[in-house]
Structure formats: structure tokens, C-alpha cells
Amino acid sequence: MRISTMLNYASDFKSSVAEIQELEQAGLDLVWVPEAYSFDAPSAMGYLAAKTERVTIASGILPVYTRTPTLLAMTAAGIDSLSDGRAMLGLGASGPQVMEGFHGVSYEAPVAHLRETIEICRKVWRREKVEFDGKHYQIPLSAERGTGLGKPLKLINHPVRNDIPICIASLGPASVKMTAELADAWLPVFFSAEAAAGIWGEALAEGTRKRSPDKAPLDIFAGGGVAIGDGLEHLRDRGRPQAALYIGGMGARSKNFYNDIFSQSGYPDAAKEIQDLYLAGKKEEAEAAIPAEYLAKNSLIGPEGFVKDSLYALREAGVTSLNIAFAGSTVEERVKQCETLRNLVDSL
Secondary structure, eight states: OEEEEEOOSSSOHHHHHHHHHHHHHHTOOEEEEOOSSSSOHHHHHHHHHHHOSSOEEEESOEEGGGSOHHHHHHHHHHHHHHTTSOEEEEEEOOOHHHIIIIIOOOOOOHHHHHHHHHHHHHHHHTTOOOOEEOSSOEESOOTTTSOSOOOOOOOSSOOSOSSOOEEEOOOSHHHHHHHHHHOSEEOOSSOOTTTHHHHHHHHHHHHHHTSOTTSOOOEEEEEEEEEESTTOGGGGGGGHHHHHIIIIISSBTTBOHHHHHHHHTTOHHHHHHHHHHHHTTOHHHHHHTSOHHHHHHTOEEEOHHHHHHHHHHHHHTTOOEEEEEEOOSSHHHHHHHHHHHHHHHHHO
């Protein structure tokens, strides 16, 4: 199993990159660079390419609505060149609150946008002249929609790789099915080893049946918080603020994908209560309402035996790579936890 973690995009960026450098030495394999309504991800990815030696540098994620498919392909190819072939293009749809509220673009047909974007990106990386006639993207643009002067072009540069890995952050059945069919990797949220098959099993199976036999199996990233040792169970509570934010406040009451997944994971009453509390401004009460059982089942925090059992359960549920957050209070503690996890994973 590879080990990945998310770059902290809300704190001092250069300090966060310095920590990734130390985690790389401790066994980290991949770093996700998020883009919410923060600084852009590609700038940080280019900086990471210069400051790291081994880790894969993945956007985690770039919303498809914010850039043209060809620009997404150009960006991934540029970072792949800077990093000597260590880039991964993480794509997703984000949600209507951010897309329409911050970017001012319509949030519509996310699965179709992702599907068309994947196809166009791969054309660009193969240095084909880009000609595409989709429902949402037409390249070159037709005379009816533009000047009629556009002509098919191919990427000037020769990419380091002509098939840069694509990871999709998807949750709904249609998008997960498309992910299993076309993507190289999948980055779900709130992945529970015991509930995953019931939530996503059918969509994954259906998409896999359509997957090209030439493609490697889908790389699935999941995990949770990490702190390995006796007497550390209280650190699970550190996951409450982020869980409450996503379950309760990430999206509108009528359209919160994260709340839906949490509910389907066996917590429908808690999902409603957390959302009601969070949207009423009672954030601390929303955090307290997250079931302790959920925090335990969806983390790698506890004695070594507990963590090892959890890793086996994740692997049995189809997880091939870990996406984790180290629970230490200092850089030194987090680096130590990375070393411990690396050794534990390698012993499985």
C-alpha cells in the first residue's frame, strides 16, 4: 500500500512543504494538493516538484468547471515534466456552492464534464491534434459558437509521459461508475471498510466491467487519521471539526453529497442532527454529535493491533493505497507516525 496525505492549504504554505520533505524521507509516497477557494493548486504543485525527490504530486482536486480540458492537460504535463514523471491529475466536480458562489460558473452535468475532460486530456498527452465534438466541449469551436477561425492543434512540447495518471474524487453512483471505467485512481470521502460495498459496490462493479483490459486495476485511496500506540484513542476526536464541516456545512441542506454518504454508512439520524446543528451555527454541538463509533471505525488511531486489523479490513474492502492525516501535534510527532505506519504497512 502506498501512503498519501493532504497538504495543509490553510496554513503557511512553505512550512507545509518543508513538512512534506520530512515525511517523504519517513516513507510518504504521495501528496495531495487541494484547491477549495484557496490559493490555486498548480502553483503549489510546481513548488513541490522543485522541493521533493520521490513523492507523487497529485492535485486533490482540480474542479473541472474552473479550467478548459486542454488547460488541465497542459498543467498536468507541465508538472509532470518539472517533477520527472511524478504528477497525478486529480479531478472532481466540487459542488454548486463553490462553483457558482465563488467561480460564477454553472454547476451542471458533472459526470459528463468529467468524462469528456478525461478523453480530451489523454488526446493532448498523446500529442494528437485535438478534435472533439462532445455535448459540453467542442474543439475547435464551431463557427456557430465562435469566429470559425479555430483549427485543430497539438501540444507543442513532448510530455514526459503520454498517459499521466488521472484520479477522480467521486461519490455518487453515476460518477463512481465512470471512475471505475475510465480513471486510474479513485479518491472517495468517508470510505468505511464495512459500508463501502453497500454504498459503492454495484457502481464499481458496473464500471469495472466496462474498463479497458489494457488498464491496470483501479487504485483506491482511503484511510483516515493516523496515530499508532497505546492510549491514543482520544486523538480520534481531532477528526470531529472536519467531519462536522463536511457532514453539516459543506453544501446546501438540500444538496450535501458528504451528508448523503455519511447517512448511507449507517448514521441517518446522526447525519440529520449534525446538519441541523451546523447550519444553525452550533458547530461545537455538531462536532459532539458525531458518533464515537464512527470515528473509531474510520481512523487508524489506536494500538498497533487495532491499526493492523483496520488495515486488513481496508485491504479486504478493496483499498490499495492509504489516504491519511497524521494526528501528531508537532512535525516531529507526525514524521514519527509516518515512519511507524510505513513499517506497519510493509509488514502486512
